[in-house]
Amino acid sequence: MTNLPCPPDNLDRWRQSERDRLIEARQKIPVSVRQAADKELAKRLDALLGDISGRIISLYWPFRGEPDLRHWAAACRKSGAGTALPVVVAKATPLIFRQWDAATKLDKGVWNIPIPPADAAIVIPDIVLAPVVGLDAQLYRLGYGGGFFDRTIAAMRTTGPSPAVIGVGYDMQRMETIHPHRFDIPMDHALLVPA
Template sequence: MQETPGTAQWRKAMRQELIEARQAIPVAARQKADAQLANRLDALIGDVQGRTISLYWPFRGEPDLRAWAAACRDRGAALALPVVVAKATPLEFRRWVPGDKLEKGVWNIPIPPDSSEVVAPDIVLSPVVGLDAANFRLGYGGGFFDRTIAALRESGHTARVIGVGYAQQKMDTIHSHEFDIPMDDAVLIDTTDPV
């Protein structure tokens, strides 16, 4: 599928609008939604014993799932963080234990050092800027998660990719093109939900 003229500009404008809207959500509302998101992930994923989960370091108002990940580790999961190793390449997943010393990566996002073990996760949590009904993800525009999903699938690795975010990030379409790859599942929590 070829990209329709004007799509890149539209995506850039939508990306900015959605990031600003996410950052405007009050911290208390995000924290409450993050707890609901953790419960939904537990129900969706099930037993984590012996599985490797890649989360992410929260950035620009993304859901903070670090406490949930630590609880998964207590239940027998291993954890990893994604690392940008080069432009226009798939992400690398490095083993991470809460409390480990981290370095600054791209956009100053904390990452495990080069000496960390590289792993192939069973579950990949992918933060979304926007997400449409077909589980296509609008991200930050670098294409890292799409390249990563493609590489995982081409290698035969059966990682389950789950998009996570807030319901306000739901879109009718991201106007997907040939390089966009849908998430296997998605969990979006409404930050205005009183429950």
């Protein structure tokens, strides 16, 4: 399907239609195929990132067929990296990142996605992995529509050293364009693997 420019009054509806289509397609990928793709994604992350010792990596808890990188996170911790999960604090605000490891007892956050508890340390990641619903050739990410990652990246870029932001997903999530809004922020890197 070729993505043609949409009139501004239809853009939100078009984006929601694309979200629905891409999420449905991702969830139809057999679990065994996703697991193989996730291993390939982990290899590509290792190659891209190199030595991660002493760095803090923000992952995400897999949701609605997103790549599951929790095993890779465990390997990162064994290599001396710290890991964190993003936490929604309030609607229309940047995310915060709380320290997370295999021993962390998780609470339920927005959409019942597991998050570290309120007493977990807040950290500033060096690397942020952002799951994509769709990703275009200019590295603009189509997410779930809340704008959390864009607000977070914008805030981090204005307040200090900016983390490397990597969009991750599957090849079937590639798009010609997401028709970015003025507040959309492109990823620094993207890793999409066959699934």
